[in-house]
Amino acid sequence: MARLEGKTAFITGAASGIGRATAVLFANEGARVVAADISAAGAERTVEQIGANALAVALDVASEPQWEQAMLRATHQFGKLDIVCNIAGIGRGGSIEDVELADWNAMLAVNLTGTMLGCKHGVRTIKRTGGSGAIVNVSSVGGLVGIADIAGYCASKGGVTILSKSVALHCAQRGYPIRCVSVHPTYVDTEMLDPVAAALGSRSELLARMARQVPTGRVATPNDIARTILFAASDDAAMVNGSSLIADGAQLAGPPSTHFE
Ligand SMILES: NC(=O)c1ccc[n+]([C@@H]2O[C@H](COP(=O)([O-])OP(=O)(O)OC[C@H]3O[C@@H](n4cnc5c(N)ncnc54)[C@H](O)[C@@H]3O)[C@@H](O)[C@H]2O)c1
Numbered sequence: 001m002a003r004l005e006g007k008t009a010f011i012t013g014a015a016s017g018i019g020r021a022t023a024v025l026f027a028n029e030g031a032r033v034v035a036a037d038i039s040a041a042g043a044e045r046t047v048e049q050i051g052a053n054a055l056a057v058a059l060d061v062a063s064e065p066q067w068e069q070a071m072l073r074a075t076h077q078f079g080k081l082d083i084v085c086n087i088a089g090i091g092r093g094g095s096i097e098d099v100e101l102a103d104w105n106a107m108l109a110v111n112l113t114g115t116m117l118g119c120k121h122g123v124r125t126i127k128r129t130g131g132s133g134a135i136v137n138v139s140s141v142g143g144l145v146g147i148a149d150i151a152g153y154c155a156s157k158g159g160v161t162i163l164s165k166s167v168a169l170h171c172a173q174r175g176y177p178i179r180c181v182s183v184h185p186t187y188v189d190t191e192m193l194d195p196v197a198a199a200l201g202s203r204s205e206l207l208a209r210m211a212r213q214v215p216t217g218r219v220a221t222p223n224d225i226a227r228t229i230l231f232a233a234s235d236d237a238a239m240v241n242g243s244s245l246i247a248d249g250a251q252l253a254g255p256p257s258t259h260f261e
Contacts, residue, residue, distance in 0.1 A: 002030030003234045008078040010034040012061050013088030015042025017190030021222035022085055022229050034074045061088045061114030067121045075129055082133030083233045084122030086115040091192050096151045104152040111156035119167045132177035136232045137164045139182045141248050168242030179241040181232040186248040187219040216249030
């Protein structure tokens with residue numbers, strides 16, 4: 001049986017990369033899918049790829065009025081909500097000495113405030129409509145450890161890690177049938193890497209350099225992460241709550257190998 005049969009899932013960042021892969025995978029697993037993104041055209045393309053039982057919604061995750069509207073559209077279309085995946089995100093570089101305040105503010109607005117609003121309106125809507133399921137927040141390995149040259153990104157993703165635990169406790173303590181889990185990918189081959197690849201002048205060289213930092217020997221695909229999110233959102237993970245699911249090819253398992261001959 002499909003793992004999300006009878007469920008309705010609201011997925012942000014669904015126009016690209018991990019979000020699009022998750023929307024398509026969830027639909028294949030029987031879910032009705034709301035594909036939300038700041039790119040309305042991109043969300044529409046995802047819905048075209050899915051076919052029936054999917055709705056595209058234009059949403060800037062940093063805007064609370066837009067979340068309220070998006071939740072109303074989703075429940076008007078599908079009746080109830082069970083799952084929210086907060087996947088929309090942006091990445092801007094900068095160490096603590098050179099991070100631009102505008103970049104810092106943008107990352108906190110999209111990555112952290114956007115996820116908080118998705119949790120807030122997701123919990124309220126799942127409760128109101130009698131759904132049951134999970135909120136899955138995409139953080140990063142950079143939400144568990146510091147990375148010197150992306151200080152603001154790590155701060156925003158670290159916030160997502162701890163926010164998720166607070167949401168899980170809130171729902172559990174009140175007896176709501178809603179879990180909350182954060183997912184922590186290593187490098188993933190998506191459009192998010194485009195500016196870095198352009199700066200380096202070669203995408204394959206970038207991917208090769210990144211793969212050398214991942215003990216498993218390759219960067220992740222969007223589908224690798226979508227399958228982790230599917231596990232977190234499905235009843236297979238019924239006792240996985242408030243947890244940080246690390247999909248990092250052992251990148252954080254220990255220090256880089258030091259093998260002295
Ligand atoms: N690619 C990686 O290496 C990597 C690694 C770890 C974590 N992540 C995280 O995974 C998530 C998905 O990233 P991706 O790699 O698929 O990137 P991506 O750039 O392919 O997709 C990000 C999506 O978010 C959307 N978006 C951006 N700002 C938005 C806003 N304000 N409101 C709504 N939608 C908005 C974009 O339009 C895009 O469709 C992000 O949260 C990212 O931080 C990515």
